[in-house]
Structure formats: C-alpha cells, structure tokens
Amino acid sequence: MKSLPKRARVNEQETWNLRTLFENEQDYEQAVKNAEIEATAFEKNYKGTIVDSTSAILALDAYRRLQEKLVKISSYAELAASVDLTNDQAQMRESQFGSIAAKIASQTSFAMSELTELSEETLQQASKQSEEYATVFDKIIREKPHQLHPEVEKTLAAFSSSFQAPYSMYNTTKMADIDFPDFTAEGKVYPLSYVSFEGKWESEPKTPVRRAAFEMFSDTLRKYQHTTAKTYDMHVQMEKTTSDLRGYDSVIDYLLMEQDVDRSMYNRQIDVIMKELAPHMRKYAKLLQKIYGLNEMTFADLKMPIDPLYEPSITVEESKNYMNDALSVMGKDYLDMVNRAYSERSIDFAQNEGKSTGAFCASPYGNGSFILISWTGSMEDVFVLAHELGHAGHFHYANEAQNLFNSESSLYFIEAPSTMNEMLMANHLLKNSTDPKFKRWVLSSIVARTYYHNFVTHLLEAAFQRKVYERVDAGGNVNATILNNLKRGVLEEFWGDSVRMNDGAELTWMRQPHYYMGLYPYTYSAGLTISTEMAQRVLKEGKPAVEDWLHTLRAGGSKKPAELAKMAGIDITTDKPLRDTISYIGELIDEIEKLTKEIEAQ
Structure with a gap:
C-alpha cells in the first residue's frame, strides 16, 4: 500500500467539481463583496423597522435572501478546504470568510433581536399571516425567554468566528499536524x-x-492528546458560558432546544442502548473471537469482518450499479438525483494527503449536494456512499419543497434518511442470494457497519459526551487524563469482560469531530431507530410506505422530530421503536450465529 498522494496528483475525475458553485476565484470574491454590500443595505433598510407582523415578514424575506447567498459562499470555502488541509490558500480563504461572516452576523443580529422584542401576540399573528415563516416565528416564541439584550447579541455574533476556532484547531491538529x-x-x-x-x-x-x-x-x-483535550475543553466551556448567559439550567438543555427534543428522548437513547444492546454486542464479539480463533478479544479486534473472503473489491463505477439496484424502490426521481451525483462530479472519491477523514454530505440550499468520501474499494464504502446519498436525497426533496429556514430538519431526525439507505442496500443484497456464506456476510455487514457505527461507535460517543457535559455543568473542566478515564469507563461498561481494552482504546474520543457539533452523536441511533422501522414498512408495504417516506423528506425542518416520524407512521414518543430495533439487531446476530454453525458443519 502506497503513501497518500498530494491533492494535485489525484485523478480529477475522482474529485468533486466545485465550479458548479463558483466558476473561478474571481466569481467567489465578487460574491463575497456583494454579500457584504447586501448586509450593509439590509442593516440600513431594516434596522429599527420591525414593529409589527407585516414588517417582520418583510424583514425575514430580505434576511432569507442574504442568508441564501452566504450559505453558497461558506459552502465553497469549507468544501475547498476540507479536501486538503495542507493547502494554505484554501485554509486562508476559509478563515477569511469566517471573519467576514462573523462581521455580517454582527451587522444583522438586530433582526433576531427586534423580532424577539415583539409581543408573543404579534409573533403569533405573524405566524398565522405567513405559512412560509410560521416555523421561524414559532421558534422565536419558544426561544424568547433566552434572548439577550440586542447589544449583547450583536457582540456574541461578532465573536462567532472565534467560537468556531476549537473545531478548526481540532481539524488542523488531526489532518495537518499529526x-x-x-x-x-x-x-x-x-x-x-x-x-x-x-x-x-x-x-x-x-x-x-x-x-x-x-x-x-x-x-x-x-x-497530541493534551493539545486536543485543551481544544475540546475550550469548546465545552464556551458552550457552558453561552448556556449560562441565556439562562439554561444545563448545557444539555441549551443544545437540545435547537433540536426540538426533550431531555427524556435524549436520555432514553443512551440509557436503553447502553443497557439492552450491550448483551447482544458482547455475544457478537464472542462470535468474532471464535471465528478467528483468538485467545482473547480486544478493542482492536472489534471491526474485523466475519468473513474477509466474501469482501468484494468494488470500483467507483461498480458502486453506481449497487446504488441503482438497491435504491430503485425510491422511484425514478430519486435515482435521477443519485446518477447526477456521479455524472456531475458531486462526489469526491479521491484519497489524498490532508483530506478530511470519514465521509459527509454538504447540501448548500439551491445548489445540490456535495459528498466527501475516500474510496478504498471495500463494501463498507458502498454502505457509506449509500448513507451520504441518503442525506443528499433528503435535501433534494426538502430544499425543493421548503424555504431556507425550513429546509433542515432537527439533528434528531437528520440521520434517518441516510441510515434508511443503508437498510435498503442491505435488504437488496439479502434478497439476491441464497448462499449461506454470502447471507452471513451481508448480515454481518449490517451489524458490523450500519448498526455498529450508529448504535455502538456513535452511541458510546454520546454516553461519553453526556458525562463530559455533566462535569462541565457541575463547574468542572476536562483534560486528557479525565477524558481518557471517562472514555475507558464507557467502553468497559458497554463491553464488560467480553472485550479487553487495549492501551489506546481510551483515546477514541480524539478521533471524532462530532463533539464540536452539539449533541450530534446520539442522533445517529435516533435516526437509525426511525429508519429501521421505516425499512421494515417498505419491505412489507412497498410503494405506499415509500410515498409516506418521500412526503416526510419533503417536510424538511417544518415539523418537529416526533411529528416527522409520525408522518412516516412511527411513534418515537414511546420507547417501542427503540426496543424493536434492539430486538432486530439481536435477531441479526442470532441468524449470523446460526449460519456460522451451518457453514462450519459443511
């Protein structure tokens, strides 16, 4: 295996085409200047004018137009930087725009302050007058008690670029320095x-x-543990200060407000999975140990494939066939979106030095989606790409049906469309073979990738993250020793004596950027709970279930997570969907064990 090439040396066809956002640097710079001019004009024309429901709606119209331009600009700056953290020009462009965006945010912060100062009665009237902005006005009413004095809001907005610094420092340490x-x-x-x-x-x-x-x-x-820990501590302390300033009892409550989720839904995902999924996953770990004939199972062994001989090597071109076959159930329009992602070079497949790890999908409003993945040719890449195309499909429909403010659903729901695609991929593979070895390989792919990733890796991050915030809420700080101990404790609680923790297992907290994105980690399990139930509906009902799902995707962020799930025929106000999903994972592991005995008996 060769070392990774520099970005300039990779095949251009394996990279994304950001020229669909801006043809060249000159166009980008002109867009930035235009946005600065528009922000100044917005301040001049609307500051002090938001006094009733009509003026509130007019101001939101102008504010939305400005934000749409800023989304496109910031996406270009961030995406260009993400593929090569050693590229000084791209890094400087992103930093410079961060400063400009902070200035614009400060300039325009009056809009939210003036809207918040309107009476609840006026805001409710505005909500009735404008169906388009009803969600925005309802959110302002909800957050009204936590809004600060306009000058304080302006100051906080001016520091927004600085508040992003820990995340930038984390990425720089991870991708440029290590x-x-x-x-x-x-x-x-x-x-x-x-x-x-x-x-x-x-x-x-x-x-x-x-x-x-x-x-x-x-x-x-x-x-690098001490630098990374200090960076993370800086981030959580800023969140704590902000939550205190806004009058929240806890950082967790502050971060959940944005998700339209109550504390019980958050705690349920972590507590039930930690307790009830753990026995199933310990059984899976012991099965891996037996198949590989290991004297002991260690943390370093948990990602082993059940049967590496059934791990096909898949090219980028071949992946397109998998996507078309597995996602055809979603309909022609969905498949057209998938195929355009390939033909219009919206996916960055290349492996190169300095590229962000993992995978993500960015969907700037009105400009399609851009997917980052480092293609290694494994089946895992197929599942990951299906996952990211699930995000792309979600925003394809939501951006088409909703305005900018309503396009993005709560984090609690955001991983449902992506994990749904993983389930569709697995179902497709299972349906097309009767070979016990292949069936075992597919089932183990679902457990080892889809569920392990979302219900174990990210869920254990969430359990760890909750402990960090509980410590911060109590007035404490964190350092490398504390973070290592917290992470090791969570891992040992989940895996028990079925897995020995190698030295280094405790450093897993250093690997994820999710900790800089609010209460993101637990939402993977929440989304997969919804998509597991939905995938079962699609298997049993076919087109009617798909139509319900597409209708739900179109709703974007216009509904709360529980309402979105209800549109899809799922009640997440109870623990039934979560417990059903855990039982389903247990059934998959039992079936893998049964197939293993069958294969060994041959």
Whole structure:
C-alpha cells in the first residue's frame, strides 16, 4: 500500500467539481463583496423597522435572501478546504470568510433581536399571516425567554468566528499536524494514515497486522492528546458560558432546544442502548473471537469482518450499479438525483494527503449536494456512499419543497434518511442470494457497519459526551487524563469482560469531530431507530410506505422530530421503536450465529 498522494496528483475525475458553485476565484470574491454590500443595505433598510407582523415578514424575506447567498459562499470555502488541509490558500480563504461572516452576523443580529422584542401576540399573528415563516416565528416564541439584550447579541455574533476556532484547531491538529509513521508486522513495513487506518487497517483480517496498526495509530495519537483535550475543553466551556448567559439550567438543555427534543428522548437513547444492546454486542464479539480463533478479544479486534473472503473489491463505477439496484424502490426521481451525483462530479472519491477523514454530505440550499468520501474499494464504502446519498436525497426533496429556514430538519431526525439507505442496500443484497456464506456476510455487514457505527461507535460517543457535559455543568473542566478515564469507563461498561481494552482504546474520543457539533452523536441511533422501522414498512408495504417516506423528506425542518416520524407512521414518543430495533439487531446476530454453525458443519 502506497503513501497518500498530494491533492494535485489525484485523478480529477475522482474529485468533486466545485465550479458548479463558483466558476473561478474571481466569481467567489465578487460574491463575497456583494454579500457584504447586501448586509450593509439590509442593516440600513431594516434596522429599527420591525414593529409589527407585516414588517417582520418583510424583514425575514430580505434576511432569507442574504442568508441564501452566504450559505453558497461558506459552502465553497469549507468544501475547498476540507479536501486538503495542507493547502494554505484554501485554509486562508476559509478563515477569511469566517471573519467576514462573523462581521455580517454582527451587522444583522438586530433582526433576531427586534423580532424577539415583539409581543408573543404579534409573533403569533405573524405566524398565522405567513405559512412560509410560521416555523421561524414559532421558534422565536419558544426561544424568547433566552434572548439577550440586542447589544449583547450583536457582540456574541461578532465573536462567532472565534467560537468556531476549537473545531478548526481540532481539524488542523488531526489532518495537518499529526504525521503517522509506518508500522511493522510480521517483518513487513506498512504505511499508516488516518484514512488508511479507518478505511483498511482497523478491519484488517490478519490479527498481527491489525493489532500492530492499532498500536502505532494509538501511540501517535497519544502525542497530541493534551493539545486536543485543551481544544475540546475550550469548546465545552464556551458552550457552558453561552448556556449560562441565556439562562439554561444545563448545557444539555441549551443544545437540545435547537433540536426540538426533550431531555427524556435524549436520555432514553443512551440509557436503553447502553443497557439492552450491550448483551447482544458482547455475544457478537464472542462470535468474532471464535471465528478467528483468538485467545482473547480486544478493542482492536472489534471491526474485523466475519468473513474477509466474501469482501468484494468494488470500483467507483461498480458502486453506481449497487446504488441503482438497491435504491430503485425510491422511484425514478430519486435515482435521477443519485446518477447526477456521479455524472456531475458531486462526489469526491479521491484519497489524498490532508483530506478530511470519514465521509459527509454538504447540501448548500439551491445548489445540490456535495459528498466527501475516500474510496478504498471495500463494501463498507458502498454502505457509506449509500448513507451520504441518503442525506443528499433528503435535501433534494426538502430544499425543493421548503424555504431556507425550513429546509433542515432537527439533528434528531437528520440521520434517518441516510441510515434508511443503508437498510435498503442491505435488504437488496439479502434478497439476491441464497448462499449461506454470502447471507452471513451481508448480515454481518449490517451489524458490523450500519448498526455498529450508529448504535455502538456513535452511541458510546454520546454516553461519553453526556458525562463530559455533566462535569462541565457541575463547574468542572476536562483534560486528557479525565477524558481518557471517562472514555475507558464507557467502553468497559458497554463491553464488560467480553472485550479487553487495549492501551489506546481510551483515546477514541480524539478521533471524532462530532463533539464540536452539539449533541450530534446520539442522533445517529435516533435516526437509525426511525429508519429501521421505516425499512421494515417498505419491505412489507412497498410503494405506499415509500410515498409516506418521500412526503416526510419533503417536510424538511417544518415539523418537529416526533411529528416527522409520525408522518412516516412511527411513534418515537414511546420507547417501542427503540426496543424493536434492539430486538432486530439481536435477531441479526442470532441468524449470523446460526449460519456460522451451518457453514462450519459443511
């Protein structure tokens, strides 16, 4: 395996085409200037004018037009930087726009302050007058008690770029500063990077190679633990200060307000999964140990494939066929969106030095979606790409049907459309084979990728994150030692004595950017709970269920998470969908165990 190439040396056809946003640098810079002029004009024309429902609606119209331009500009700056954190020009462009955006946010903060100062009666009247902005006015009413004096809001907005600094510092440390050395296993030398570890070595079937990679990866991470911990502490302390200023009892309540989710729904996902999923996953870990004939199961072994011989190598071109076959149930319009993502180069497949790890989908309003993934050719990539295309499909429909303010659903729901696609992919693969080895491989892909990723990896992040915020709420800080102890404690609680924690398992908290995005980690399990139930409906009912789902996607952020789930025929105000999903995971593991006995008996 070769070291990663520089961005300039990768095949352009494997990169995304950001020229669909701006043809060249000159166009981008002109758009920034125009946005600055428009922000100044907005302040001049509307400051002090928002006095009744009619003027409120007029101001929101103008504010929305400005925000649509800013979304496009910020997306370009962020996306260009994300594919190469060693590119000074791209990094400077992103930083410079961050400062400009902060200035504009400060300039225009009066709009929200003046809207908040309107009486509740006037806001309700505005909500009735404008169906388009009803969600915005209802949210203002809800957050009214937590709005600060206009000058304080203006000051906080001016510092918005600084508030983003910890996330930028985290990414810079992770992608630009950390240099992983080669590692040696069984007398052979292998190159190591974030991308190669998470895309290959972490799931490498050869135990000496996998464990040696984990050891070197962890030893290298450990050198940066204090800087990364300080960065994270800075972030959570800023969140705590903001929540205190706004009069929230807890940082958690402050962050949940944005999601339209109450504390019980948040706690339920973490508490029920920690307790009731753990026995199933311990059983899965023991099954892996038996299949591989390991003396002991360690944390470094949990990502092993059940049967590596059934791991087909898949090209980018071949992945298109998988997407078309698996997602055809969603209808022609959905498939057209999927195929345009390939033909219009909206997906960045390339592996290169300095590229962000993992995968994401960015969907600037009115400009389609852009997907980042580092293609390694594994089946996991197919599931990940299906996942990201699920986000793209969601925004395709939501942006078409909703205005900018209503287009993005709550974080609680945001991972449902993406994980739904993973379920559709798995169902398609299962339906097309009777071979017990292939069936076992598909079922283990669902458990080891879809559910492990969302119900274990991200859920354990959420359990860890909750402990961090509880500490911060009590007036405490965190450092590397505390974060390591908290993470190790969560891992040991979940895995019990079925898995030994290697040195380095506790450093897993260093690997995820989600901690800088509010209460994001737990929402993966919430979304997958909804999509598991929905996928079962699609399997049983076909087109009527698909129509319900597409109708739900079109609603975007115009409804609360519980209302969106209800549109899809799912009641998440109870714990039944979550417990049904956990039972389903248990059934999958039981079926894998049964197939393993059948295969071994042959």
